[in-house]
Amino acid sequence: MAEFLAGIGQNIILMTALTAWFTAQVLKTMTAYWRHGAFNAERLVGAGGMPSSHTALVVSLAVSVALREGIKSDLFAVAVILAGIVMYDAAGVRRAAGRQAKVINKLVHEMRVEHKVKETRLKELLGHTPLEVLAGALHGTLVAYAFYVFYR
Incomplete structure (x- = not known):
């Protein structure tokens, strides 16, 4: 087991992607704090916000593969397609779902004022x-x- 974990820790491409995700989550938490003036621990793991940690993860993965394996490699092609799908989903599908949740939350709130619906909040x-x-x-x-520069 220790050998397995050591092997994972030595996988620079994996460590790059995880570092990009983690640091983007920290940045997201900090920008949310600056924007709203209050610490929100959910920002450390939650979706949405500035910057997109999902995008940071898949782009760092693709760039790492490009730098280490070359842009002609099959692995780079897979990483670029994955990054494209994740980025499209983040800015397209998930954003639209968030907008719908906002409208539904408003409708539920308005109906609750008239005592016709139980309060249910969707994540926006x-x-x-x-x-x-x-x-x-x-x-x-x-x-x-x-x-790439520090671990060549």
Whole structure:
């Protein structure tokens, strides 16, 4: 088991992606604090917010593979397709679901005022704006490049 964990710790591409995700989650928590003036621990693991940690993870994965294996590698092709799907989902599908949740929450609140519906809150912060996705991509690229420079 120790050998397995040591092997995972030595996988620079995996460590790059996990570092990009973790640091993006910390940045997301900090930007939420600056924006709202209060610490929200859910931001450390939750979806949505600035920057997109999902995007940072998959872009750092793709950039790491490109730097280590080359852009002609099959693994790079897989990583780029995965990154594209995740980024589309973050800015498209999940963002639309968040907007729908916001409208539904408003309707439930208005109906509750008339005592016709029990209060149920849906999570509204699901997806990302294009800027949040772009920030996540930039963050992932910078983390991958930093790992490449320091762990060549």
